[in-house]
Amino acid sequence: MAYTISRPKLNFAEKVYLPAIITGLGITIRHFINIVTGKTKVTMQYPEEKWDKKLPPYYRGAPTLVKDEYGRERCVACQLCEFICPPRAITIHAGEIPEKDRWRKVEKFPKEFEIDMIRCIYCGLCEEVCPEQAIFLRKDYAITGLTRQEMVHNKEKLYELGGVMTGLVYKWNDKK
Amino acid sequence: MSAPTELLNVQIDGVWYQFKKGTRVIEACAQAGKFIPHYCYHPKLSSPGNCRMCLIEMGMPKTGPDRKPELGADGKPVISWIPRPQISCAQDITEGMGVRTDSSLVRECRHGVMEFLLINHPLDCPICDQAGECHLQEYSVEYGTAGSRFLEEKVKKPKRVELGPRVTLDDERCILCSRCIRFMKEIAHDDVLGFASRGSHTYLTAHPGKRLDSNYSLNTVDICPVGALTSTDFRFKMRVWFLKETKSICTSCATGCNTIVGSRENVIYRQTPRENDAVNSAWMCDYGRLNIHYVNSPDRLKFPQVREAQGLANVSWKTALAKAGEELKQFQRNSVAVVASAKMTNEELWLTKKLIDSLGTVYHDVVPRAGQADQLLMSADRNPNTLGAQLFGITSEYPGSKLREMTEKIASGEIRAVVALGEDLTQIGLAESDLKKLTALIVVGILPNETTRNASVLLPACAFSEKRGTMINIKGRLQRLNHATLAPGEARDDWEIIRDLLQQLTGSNGIYLIDDVFKEIAETIPEMTGLSFGRIGDHGVQLVEESEDAQPVAMTV
Numbered sequence: 130m131a132y133t134i135s136r137p138k139l140n141f142a143e144k145v146y147l148p149a150i151i152t153g154l155g156i157t158i159r160h161f162i163n164i165v166t167g168k169t170k171v172t173m174q175y176p177e178e179k180w181d182k183k184l185p186p187y188y189r190g191a192p193t194l195v196k197d198e199y200g201r202e203r204c205v206a207c208q209l210c211e212f213i214c215p216p217r218a219i220t221i222h223a224g225e226i227p228e229k230d231r232w233r234k235v236e237k238f239p240k241e242f243e244i245d246m247i248r249c250i251y252c253g254l255c256e257e258v259c260p261e262q263a264i265f266l267r268k269d270y271a272i273t274g275l276t277r278q279e280m281v282h283n284k285e286k287l288y289e290l291g292g293v294m295t296g297l298v299y300k301w302n303d304k305k
Numbered sequence: 306m307s308a309p310t311e312l313l314n315v316q317i318d319g320v321w322y323q324f325k326k327g328t329r330v331i332e333a334c335a336q337a338g339k340f341i342p343h344y345c346y347h348p349k350l351s352s353p354g355n356c357r358m359c360l361i362e363m364g365m366p367k368t369g370p371d372r373k374p375e376l377g378a379d380g381k382p383v384i385s386w387i388p389r390p391q392i393s394c395a396q397d398i399t400e401g402m403g404v405r406t407d408s409s410l411v412r413e414c415r416h417g418v419m420e421f422l423l424i425n426h427p428l429d430c431p432i433c434d435q436a437g438e439c440h441l442q443e444y445s446v447e448y449g450t451a452g453s454r455f456l457e458e459k460v461k462k463p464k465r466v467e468l469g470p471r472v473t474l475d476d477e478r479c480i481l482c483s484r485c486i487r488f489m490k491e492i493a494h495d496d497v498l499g500f501a502s503r504g505s506h507t508y509l510t511a512h513p514g515k516r517l518d519s520n521y522s523l524n525t526v527d528i529c530p531v532g533a534l535t536s537t538d539f540r541f542k543m544r545v546w547f548l549k550e551t552k553s554i555c556t557s558c559a560t561g562c563n564t565i566v567g568s569r570e571n572v573i574y575r576q577t578p579r580e581n582d583a584v585n586s587a588w589m590c591d592y593g594r595l596n597i598h599y600v601n602s603p604d605r606l607k608f609p610q611v612r613e614a615q616g617l618a619n620v621s622w623k624t625a626l627a628k629a630g631e632e633l634k635q636f637q638r639n640s641v642a643v644v645a646s647a648k649m650t651n652e653e654l655w656l657t658k659k660l661i662d663s664l665g666t667v668y669h670d671v672v673p674r675a676g677q678a679d680q681l682l683m684s685a686d687r688n689p690n691t692l693g694a695q696l697f698g699i700t701s702e703y704p705g706s707k708l709r710e711m712t713e714k715i716a717s718g719e720i721r722a723v724v725a726l727g728e729d730l731t732q733i734g735l736a737e738s739d740l741k742k743l744t745a746l747i748v749v750g751i752l753p754n755e756t757t758r759n760a761s762v763l764l765p766a767c768a769f770s771e772k773r774g775t776m777i778n779i780k781g782r783l784q785r786l787n788h789a790t791l792a793p794g795e796a797r798d799d800w801e802i803i804r805d806l807l808q809q810l811t812g813s814n815g816i817y818l819i820d821d822v823f824k825e826i827a828e829t830i831p832e833m834t835g836l837s838f839g840r841i842g843d844h845g846v847q848l849v850e851e852s853e854d855a856q857p858v859a860m861t862v
Contacts, residue, residue: 207431208544223541228465236465237432237541260431300428 181268189253189266192244193291194284197299201232202288203263206239210255210264218248219255235301242284246272262297314381316403321381330393330404331359339406342415342444344422344530345482346394349587350491354395356422356482358444360414363391366401374401390414415448423449425460425505426531427477435532437545441480462508468498469517471537471591472526476508479533485509485525492588493521493681509533521681523591527577536575538595543567543574551789552579552843554776556648556769557593558676559686561778563844564589566597566770566789573597573770573790581844584782590683599768600790604753606765607794617763622795622805629762630809632722632745633664642668642711642720645699646727647688649799650774650786652822654690656803657726658697663810668720672728673705684779692777696830708733715739722746724806727766727799729754749802765796772798773819775841777848784845785838 142148163169173180184190196202206223224240226233255264269290274280282290312323317337324333329352331341344356366374366382374382384403390410405411423445430436462476486498486509497515500507511517517525526534548567555562555576562585567575576597578589609625610617620628633641641664645657661669671694674687694700701707712734714720722745723730730740731754740746740759748760751768770789777783792798804816816822820838827833832848840846 205432206541207436208547209431212544212546225541234464235432236429 184268188268188270189251191246191251191267191269191272191282191290192249192253192255192264192287193267193269194242194263194287195265195291195294196288197297198293198295201235201301202238203261203294203297204239204242205235205237205261205263206242207237207260209258209260213254213258215252215254216248216250218245218250219243220245232301239284242287244282244287246274246280246282247277261300262294265291265294267291313398313400313402315398315401316381316384318404318406324398326398328398330361330363330396330398330402333398334361334393334404334406341393341406342440342448343394344440344480345484347484347487347528350484350487350528352395353483353487354392356480357392357418358415358422359393360390360418361393361411362405362408363387363393363396364403364405365399366403412448415444416450419444419449420454422480423453424455425477426480427459429478432541433475433478433532434535434540434545435478435529439532440530460505462506463510466510467537468511468534469519469522471595472517472522473535473537473540474509475533475535476510478531479509480531481507481509482530484528484530485534488521488525488528489517489519493519493524495519495521498525520590520592520679520683521588523594524578524588527587539575543569548574549789551770551787552785553770553787553789554689554778554784554845555589555593555596556689556776556786557590557596557687559684559689559691559779560585560682561689561776561782561784561845562589562593562682563784564594566787568770568789571790573600579843583844583847584778584780584784585682588682590679590681592683597770599752600770602752605768605793605796606751606753606757606763607796609765609795610760610763612761617758617760622797625762625764626802626805626809629745629747629764629806632747632761633724633806633810636722636745638665639667640720641666641722641724642715643724644708644711644726644728644730644733645669645671645694647671647673647691647694647700647704648727648769649690649694650772650776651690651693651697651783651826652774652819653726653799653803654693654697654699655822655826656800656807656816658699660724660803660807660810661699663807664724668707668711668714669699670707670711671700671704672708672733686779689778690776692779692781693775696777696832705733712739715743718742725749725756725760726803727751729756731755747806749799751796764802765792765794766799766802767792767796771796772800773838774800775823775838778845780847781849782845782847783833783836783841785841785843 194204206221208221211219211221220243221239222241223237226236226238253266256266267290311326313326315322315324315333317334317339322337331343331346334341341359343359346352346359364384364386367385369375377383382401464475464477466474468474489498490496497511497517499512501510502508523536526536547569549569551566553564553566555564563579563581564576565579566573576594578585578587580587608619609622611620611625611628643661675685676687678685691704715735716739721743723743724747726749737755746760747762748757749764749766750757751766757763769786771792773788774786775783800819800822808814823838827836836846
C-alpha cells in the first residue's frame with residue numbers, strides 16, 4: 130500500500146543549497162592545502178616504503194609452519210587444518226617417525242605439507258584449529274611467483290617462513 | 306513350529322515395553338530408543354561387564370506378603386529400585402523390571418567412569434588413527450569434563466607394539482575392554498590375546514610365544530572402541546573423517562562379505578566389514594580386506610590400444626572397438642574362444658553370454674580359482690561370482706572344465722581368435738608363444754600381464770570399486786557392488802565395453818544404462834523376476850533357499 134513519507138521542513142538557506150555547497154568546498158580546500166603543504170600524507174611509497182612496522186599484532190599474513198627450540202617440527206600431520214581449510218589449499222601426506230628417532234614418541238610427522246598460496250584466503254582457521262601450535266599466520270604478505278607451481282609452498286618453504294616459535298605448550302615431553 | 310518366544314514387561318524411563326525373553330537390558334533400552342554408552346559390550350560377543358560405562362538404575366517389582374507383585378494405581382507393578390547402579394550389558398531382562406537410563410545417579414556414574422577411563426589415556430588424538438570414530442572421544446564430549454583433575458604422572462605402557470603382521474598395538478590407549486580378547490577366543494577360535502600385570506598397570510599383550518597372525522586379526526581393530534589396536538596397513542595413511550564410505554561387497558572369494566569401502570579423491574584407503582547376518586555377521590577376513598591395493602596401482606591400464614607395426618599404440622575408444630569388431634567378424638563360429646571371468650558382475654556376464662551367442666562359439670568358460678576354505682568366512686572358491694557365471698551359462702557345473710580343450714585348440718591353431726575378459730591366458734596353461742600365434746586377441750583387463758602385452762586390441766576396464774553391478778555369492782545371495790572411485794585414464798566400465806563389442810557384431814541394442822541390463826536379466830532369468838537394483842538393497846536378496854545339503858560348487862583346475 131502506498132504511504133506518505135514525512136519530509137523535513139527546510140528553511141530558506143537550506144532550500145537554496147548555496148551555504149551547504151560553500152561549506153563543502155571549504156573542507157575540500159582545507160584538505161587540498163594540507164596535502165600541498167605536506168601537512169597530511171595519505172600515499173605510502175610502496176615498495177620503497179613498507180608498512181611492516183605498522184602491522185597490528187593480529188595481522189594475518191601467509192600461513193607458515195614453525196619448529197620449537199629443540200628443532201622439532203611441531204606439526205604431527207593430524208590434517209585438521211586440511212579439513213578446516215575453506216578453499217582446500219592444504220595438502221598433507223603423513224609419515225611415521227622411525228623407532229630410533231629422538232622424537233619417536235610423536236610417531237607421526239608430515240612427509241609432505243603443501244599450501245597452495247593461490248588458493249589461500251588468509252582466514253587463519255588453520256592456526257585456530259591446530260592442536261599442536263604448529264601453524265601460524267605470520268606477517269609475510271608479499272607472496273609472489275611467476276608460475277602456479279612457485280605459488281605452492283612446500284614444507285621447506287613453510288619452515289623457512291615460519292622459523293622457530295618458543296614459549297609454547299610441550300605436550301610431547303616424555304613425562305607428559 | 307516352535308512356541309513363540311515369551312514376551313516380558315519392562316519399564317524403561319517410566320514407560321512400559323514388551324521385549325522377548327533373553328534380551329539383554331542394554332539391547333532392550335536400544336530397542337526402546339534409549340542409547341546407553343558402552344565400550345566392552347558388543348552385540349556379537351559375550352558380556353564381561355568390565356568397562357562400567359553402561360551403568361543404569363535398575364529395579365525389581367515389589368512383592369507383598371503374599372509373594373505377588375504389588376500393583377500401583379495404574380495397575381502396573383510397583384518397582385523397588387536397587388540403590389546401587391547396575392551394568393546393563395551383562396544382565397537379561399526379567400518380568401516387571403524397571404530401568405532408568407537418564408537419572409541424576411546414572412549421569413553422575415557415566416561422568417565418573419569417563420573420568421577414570423581418561424586418567425591414564427594419552428592426549429594424542431592428533432596422531433591417533435581412531436580419532437573421528439573413537440568412542441572415547443565421543444563419550445568424552447558427551448559425558449566427560451573439559452579438563453583433567455589428575456595431577457600425577459600417567460602410567461607408561463608399551464607403545465607401537467607389533468602384535469602381529471597386520472596389527473599394531475598402543476597399550477597406553479587401551480581401556481581394557483577385552484573386546485579383542487573375546488573376539489579372538491569366541492569368533493576366530495585363536496586364543497592369543499590376554500591381559501598381563503595388575504591394577505592400573507594392566508596391559509594387553511599376546512600370550513608368550515604367540516602372535517596375532519590369524520587371518521581375522523584385523524577385526525579386532527574394527528571392534529576396538531579406542532585407538533589401541535590399529536591396522537598396520539592403514540596406519541597414518543588417512544584421517545577417517547576424509548573417507549567417503551561406499552557400501553560394497555568383497556570380491557576376493559565366493560562368500561561376498563558386505564563391506565564399506567573408504568576412499569578419498571579416487572584412492573581406496575581401506576575396506577571394513579559391514580554387518581549382514583545372512584552373510585558375514587560383522588566380520589571379514591584380512592586377506593579380502595587388504596586385497597584392495599591393486600586398484601590404486603600406478604600400472605593400471607588407462608588407454609585403449611591396438612596393435613600396430615611398432616607394437617601397441619594408444620587409440621580412441623571408437624577406433625579400438627571398430628578394430629575389435631572387424632577382427633571378430635572375420636572368424637568362423639568355432640575358431641573364436643571366449644575366456645570370461647567369474648570375477649565379473651552378473652550384468653557383464655549376461656552381455657558376455659549374448660556376445661558368445663552372437664559369435665556362435667561353443668568354446669567359452671571361466672577360469673576357476675580354488676583355495677583353502679576355513680571354517681569361518683573364507684570360501685574355497687576364490688571367484689566372487691561363479692554362481693552367476695553358471696546361471697547365465699558362461700560355464701557349466703564344473704567351472705573350467707572346457708579350458709583344457711580350449712588351450713589345446715589354441716596351441717594347435719584351430720582357435721585363432723580369443724576374447725579374454727579380465728583373465729590372464731598364461732594362467733590357464735598357455736605359453737606366450739601360443740598367444741603370439743593368435744590372429745586376434747581382444748583383451749579386457751585392468752592390470753598389465755602377458756596377455757595384455759600380446760593383445761591385438763586392449764580395452765582397459767574397471768576394478769571392483771569403480772563399477773556398479775551385482776554378484777551371486779556361494780549361498781545364492783544376490784548382492785550389489787557400488788561405485789566408490791573413478792577409473793583411471795580413459796578406462797571404461799566392463800559392461801559398456803562388452804555392450805559395445807556386441808554392438809559391433811549385432812548393431813544397436815538399445816542398452817544405455819546398467820539398469821537396462823539388469824532389467825533384461827530380471828525379465829529373462831526366472832530366479833531374478835521382479836528384482837531391480839533398488840530392490841536388492843544394501844543387504845542383498847536370497848535367490849535360492851539355503852539348505853544344509855546344498856552341493857558346494859565343484860572345483861576343477
